Amino acid sequence: MLFRSMRTQFHAVLRVCAAIAFAATTLLVLPMHSPAPILADEAPFIFLDKWGEYGTDPGEFFSPSGVAVGVDGKVYVADTSNDRVQVLDDDGTTLATWGTEGSGANQFNDPEGIAVDSAGNIYVADTDNNRVVILNSVGTVIHILDGHDAGADNFQYPHGIDVSPDGNTLYIADTYNHSVHIYTMVEGTYAYSATIGDYEIPGTGDAQFNGPAGVAVGPDGSVYVADTTNRRVQKFDAAGAFVTKWGEYGQSAGQFWDPEGITVDADGDVYVTDTGNGRIQKFTEDGEFLIMFGSMGSGDYRFSYPDDVAVTVDGDIVVADTGNDCLKLYGPAEFYEDPPRFLREWGSEGGGLTSPLSIAIDDDGYVYVGEDAQRVQKFTGTGSLITTWGTPGSGDNQLFGPSGIALDSEDSVYVSDSQNHRVHRLALNGTTGLYESVERWGAPAEDLFYYPNGVAVDADDNVYVVDSGNHCVQMLDADSGEWSVFAGTKGTYGDTTDADLFCNPRGIAVDHESGWIYVVDYQNARIKKFDTSGTLLTMWGSYGQGPDEFNVPCGIALDPVGNVYVIDCGDHCIQKFNSDGGFMSEWGTSGTEDGEFNMPFGVAVHPNGDIYVADYGNNRIQVFTYSELDSVEIALKTGWNTVSVPLELAQGDDTVEAIFGDDIEAIYTWNAMSKSYEAPSTIEPGLGYWVAVSTDTTISIDGTPLATDDWECQAHAGWNMIGSASEAVLVGALTEDVSGDPLQLSAVYWWNPVAKSYEIASSIQPCKGYWLASTADCNVTMTLPE
Numbered sequence: 001m002l003f004r005s006m007r008t009q010f011h012a013v014l015r016v017c018a019a020i021a022f023a024a025t026t027l028l029v030l031p032m033h034s035p036a037p038i039l040a041d042e043a044p045f046i047f048l049d050k051w052g053e054y055g056t057d058p059g060e061f062f063s064p065s066g067v068a069v070g071v072d073g074k075v076y077v078a079d080t081s082n083d084r085v086q087v088l089d090d091d092g093t094t095l096a097t098w099g100t101e102g103s104g105a106n107q108f109n110d111p112e113g114i115a116v117d118s119a120g121n122i123y124v125a126d127t128d129n130n131r132v133v134i135l136n137s138v139g140t141v142i143h144i145l146d147g148h149d150a151g152a153d154n155f156q157y158p159h160g161i162d163v164s165p166d167g168n169t170l171y172i173a174d175t176y177n178h179s180v181h182i183y184t185m186v187e188g189t190y191a192y193s194a195t196i197g198d199y200e201i202p203g204t205g206d207a208q209f210n211g212p213a214g215v216a217v218g219p220d221g222s223v224y225v226a227d228t229t230n231r232r233v234q235k236f237d238a239a240g241a242f243v244t245k246w247g248e249y250g251q252s253a254g255q256f257w258d259p260e261g262i263t264v265d266a267d268g269d270v271y272v273t274d275t276g277n278g279r280i281q282k283f284t285e286d287g288e289f290l291i292m293f294g295s296m297g298s299g300d301y302r303f304s305y306p307d308d309v310a311v312t313v314d315g316d317i318v319v320a321d322t323g324n325d326c327l328k329l330y331g332p333a334e335f336y337e338d339p340p341r342f343l344r345e346w347g348s349e350g351g352g353l354t355s356p357l358s359i360a361i362d363d364d365g366y367v368y369v370g371e372d373a374q375r376v377q378k379f380t381g382t383g384s385l386i387t388t389w390g391t392p393g394s395g396d397n398q399l400f401g402p403s404g405i406a407l408d409s410e411d412s413v414y415v416s417d418s419q420n421h422r423v424h425r426l427a428l429n430g431t432t433g434l435y436e437s438v439e440r441w442g443a444p445a446e447d448l449f450y451y452p453n454g455v456a457v458d459a460d461d462n463v464y465v466v467d468s469g470n471h472c473v474q475m476l477d478a479d480s481g482e483w484s485v486f487a488g489t490k491g492t493y494g495d496t497t498d499a500d501l502f503c504n505p506r507g508i509a510v511d512h513e514s515g516w517i518y519v520v521d522y523q524n525a526r527i528k529k530f531d532t533s534g535t536l537l538t539m540w541g542s543y544g545q546g547p548d549e550f551n552v553p554c555g556i557a558l559d560p561v562g563n564v565y566v567i568d569c570g571d572h573c574i575q576k577f578n579s580d581g582g583f584m585s586e587w588g589t590s591g592t593e594d595g596e597f598n599m600p601f602g603v604a605v606h607p608n609g610d611i612y613v614a615d616y617g618n619n620r621i622q623v624f625t626y627s628e629l630d631s632v633e634i635a636l637k638t639g640w641n642t643v644s645v646p647l648e649l650a651q652g653d654d655t656v657e658a659i660f661g662d663d664i665e666a667i668y669t670w671n672a673m674s675k676s677y678e679a680p681s682t683i684e685p686g687l688g689y690w691v692a693v694s695t696d697t698t699i700s701i702d703g704t705p706l707a708t709d710d711w712e713c714q715a716h717a718g719w720n721m722i723g724s725a726s727e728a729v730l731v732g733a734l735t736e737d738v739s740g741d742p743l744q745l746s747a748v749y750w751w752n753p754v755a756k757s758y759e760i761a762s763s764i765q766p767c768k769g770y771w772l773a774s775t776a777d778c779n780v781t782m783t784l785p786e
Contacts, residue, residue: 047300047330048316051092054325056082059094065307066114066125066161066261067320067327073313076122077320077327078114083107085114085124085139090312092327098139103129105141112307113161113173113214123170125158132158132172134190143189145172155181160214160262164221164238169193171223173215178202180215180225182240196225196240204230207242214262214308216270218285224262224270231256233272233287246287251277252717253775254289261308261320271309271317278303280319291747291773298324331757342594343610346383347620353377356614356621358454358555359602360405360413367604367612368413369621370402376415376426376435381606383621389435394420397437403601404455404466404508414463416452417442423452423465441476441483448483449474454508454556458515458532464508466519471502473519487519487534495524499536502528507556509564516579518556518564525550527566527581540581545571547583555602555614565603565611572597574613592618609763634699634767636663637753641691642769644723645683647703654682659701666692672716686713688721688769711782715774722764722772722780729764729782747773 052061066078073090084099085108099108111133113125120137132145132155147155156176163170170183170190179197183190197203202210214226221238232247233256247256257276264270268285278296280303283289294303304323311317317330347353355372362368365381374392376399379385390399401418408414413426413435422442426435442449450469457463463476464486472488487499494501507520515532526541541550551570558564562579573588588597598617605611610625634643645659652658656667668677668690680689711725731748748761749771761770764782772780 047328049092049329050300051088051327051329052325058086058097059088059092061086061325061327063322063325064320064327065112065159065322067308067310067318068114068116068122069310069312069318070116070120071118071313072120074116075310075312075318075327076114076116078111078124078308080110080112080127080322083109083111085111085122085135087139088327090314092329096139098135105144108133112159115162117163117167118165119167121167123161123163125161125172127157127159130155130157132161132170145183145190147174159260160212160216160226162215162217162223164217165219169217169238171215171217173212173225175211175213175228178209178211180209180212180223180240194240196223196236202229206245207234207236207240209234213260214273216262216264218264218268218270219266220268222264222268222285224264226259226262226272228258228260228275231258233259233262233270233283235285235287244287246283253281253292253773254283254287256281261306263309263311265311265315271311273306273309273319275305275307278306280306280309280317289775293330294319300328303328343623343625344382345594345615345620345622346379352385353619353621355616355619357401357403357601357616358405358416359604359612359614359621360407361604361606361612362407362411363607365606367621368405368407369614370399370405370415370602372401372616374399374402376402376405376413378435379621381610381623387434389426390415399424403453405602406455406457406463408457408461408463409459410461412438414455414457416449416455416465418451418453418468421449421451421469423449423455423463453506454520456508456510456517458510458517459512464510464517466505466508468504468506468522471504473502473505473508473517487517487528487530487536493523497539499528499530499534506554507567509556509558511558511562511579513562514579518558520553520556520566522553525553527553527556527564527577529579529581538581540577547575547586548577548581550575555600557603557605557611559605559609559611560607565605567600567603567613569599569601569616572600574600574603574611587624595622595624597622631700631702632767634701636691636693636697636699638693638696639753639756640751641693641753642688642721642751642771643691643767644685644688644769645701645703646685646724646726646766647701647705648685649683649701649703653703654684656681656683659683660691660699663697663699664691664693666690670719670721672718672720675718684723686711686723688723688771690721690769713780713782714778715772715780716777717774720772720774722770724764724766724768724770725782726766731761731763734764734780734782747771 061079062081064077065080068076075088077086079086083101087096108126109128111124112127115123122135124133126133134143136142155174158172159175160173168185172181177200179195179199182194184193197209209227210229212225213228216224223236225234227234231249234245235243256274259272260275261273270283272281274281279294281292303321306319307322308320319328321328356369358370360368367379369377375390377388399417400420402415403418404416406414415424424437425439427438449467452465453468454466461478465474467474470490471493472490473486475486488502489500493503502521503523506522509518517530519528525543528539529537550568554569555567564577566575572590575586576584597615600613601616602614613622615622669680671678713722749758750761752759
């Protein structure tokens with residue numbers, strides 16, 4: 001373990017040694033105009049910015065070892081070898097510097113740790129002065145703890161420091177005394193309370209330490225210690241009682257080489273600077289490995305003995321890159337996905353569909369379509385008719401405008417009979433094999449609905465109906481059997497952003513995992529998202545024809561990973577958003593060809609992720625997917641792209657030159673065994689590739705479809721760059737053969753060439769390359785949808 005006293009003396013030597021080690025690696029030099037690819041243990045976070053460089057001026061650093069973030073977003077830095085504290089705003093601009101070299105009240109000697117409480121008081125581990133200095137928010141020293149308070153012995157190189165959420169308890173990692181001291185607030189000042197560990201005696205047992213360098217307090221008061229020389233993390237309760245531990249020496253996920261810094265985010269997840277390995281690792285509060293990034297070096301995703309890490313109020317990660325004399329800022333990844341491809345259609349060539357209004361799909365993949373022919377038809381996923389229910393009219397088993405369909409866990413079918421102002425519940429008669437209306441709500445029996453449209457059912461079988469004419473959403477409680485207004489004000493409409501007002505809402509969808517309810521507020525041209533109590537969470541959209549704008553929004557559906565699809569009937573297209581309304585993609589235009597629409601009304605998503613659209617004016621259902629391919633077009637954006645070719649290519653047709661010609665500047669693939677980049681001469685299915693181009697271009701490739709059964713690729717411990725199968729595969733469906741060991745996959749990411757960022761992948765899409773992290777060698781199976 002490298003402590004500051006050593007680093008101060010040998011800083012120049014470390015700088016030279018790190019440079020020699022970095023130069024000796026087998027890294028490829030990549031074009032400077034585009035972001036370099038991730039390395040073996042990088043990528044889960046997007047590099048945002050670098051603050052500072054070597055120097056003594058404000059905003060420059062010399063071996064910064066501690067970093068903390070206040071509730072106001074300010075960043076506090078223990079600028080160690082400059083013997084001072086620097087304060088930055090959230091853009092990296094220096095606001096203040098405090099301290100000079102020495103042992104006086106306003107001086108420091110190699111300060112290494114820093115913390116800040118909710119009142120803005122700053123706590124500095126003044127390491128080589130063997131004390132803790134407490135300053136107020138303007139940098140005035142208000143107290144010094146020298147280790148003698150209440151009978152405690154002297155500190156020996158205190159390093160890490162943190163304060164409880166209420167500001168009443170201080171935890172100090174006393175490194176060379178192999179212990180953590182607890183100080184509590186007594187009459188306005190901190191007094192020694194207790195010690196965790198055997199003072200002055202290193203140990204390997206529970207609640208024993210060997211050179212602990214970092215300490216952090218979680219939002220629940222739990223205390224986490226970077227037990228540095230034991231290469232592990234230990235967790236304690238607020239009083240210092242041992243809870244759990246994790247980690248050992250090594251370079252794999254969940255292993256450490258002298259971890260020094262530690263912090264906890266607002267969700268309780270734990271970040272550790274794995275100092276000797278030059279990386280950051282993230283864990284759950286109980287030590288379950290989540291992700292890691294970084295390796296030794298000086299690039300955007302490289303560190304030189306990083307000493308500390310902090311989380312900003314926005315969830316970004318600030319790393320004290322000690323050996324590189326700077327701070328580095330990283331942002332969490334977000335998901336993005338391109339539109340799907342057209343797969344099939346049915347109904348347009350006399351296939352028995354007349355102006356489909358609504359569509360739903362059950363867990364077995366059967367498709368239910370409500371038509372303007374006043375009936376509901378049930379099909380297989382490929383369009384084979386199974387049964388029909390309903391005739392025109394207002395009597396029993398009759399319909400007039402079936403504009404919404406949904407299914408519950410018992411396979412009951414709920415149909416909104418819009419112009420009859422009622423809702424039916426259908427059940428399958430096991431004897432006849434036909435559906436029957438077994439329950440009905442609304443006119444003529446009662447004045448409950450006025451032009452009901454969209455229907456949805458949640459995981460508890462509560463039924464939600466968009467009561468368009470009444471400008472509200474009504475809910476049928478599964479337990480009581482009673483209807484009540486869930487959202488909106490019955491009979492009152494409005495054009496404000498008020499959660500209690502809609503104007504002719506049309507569609508509705510429910511996320512069975514989170515319980516969130518999404519409503520299409522048609523005449524206000526927006527989507528509203530509610531929690532299970534009817535509280536408005538967010539909204540998005542406005543009238544128009546651009547991204548995140550709607551003309552006549554009507555249908556809505558969610559895919560298995562929570563993305564939101566909205567039918568814009570007026571613009572004959574589909575828009576896709578993430579669960580918080582972030583625009584992702586759009587496809588469709590007016591017409592009769594594949595992928596074109598004529599007033600689409602309904603949308604539903606198959607359990608395998610295929611998207612089914614009720615194309616009303618074209619009298620058909622269109623299905624979109626990533627299906628078996630014999631040719632592909634790969635769109636390349638300026639800069640770096642991750643791609644794969646999900647085709648078998650004939651010998652001679654599989655060369656880089658034959659496929660890409662002169663369109664690319666560079667191409668690399670990652671060798672997971674040698675942990676190095678290689679320039680390939682041929683392209684293989686199942687592998688991912690980095691491709692750099694100077695201008696946007698599209699590559700067309702012909703080949704033979706891959707086998708339609710499950711697609712398998714090999715993964716090695718660490719990061720792998722994999723390709724794709726010929727169809728979309730959910731990440732959650734990936735399985736492994738690891739000889740009976742637990743699941744080893746720990747992360748899957750892809751590079752978004754538009755946003756220039758690494759992003760979490762919820763599915764493996766054809767023609768894209770992906771970074772997959774595994775903690776063991778294994779074969780990964782992509783189970784293709786049936």
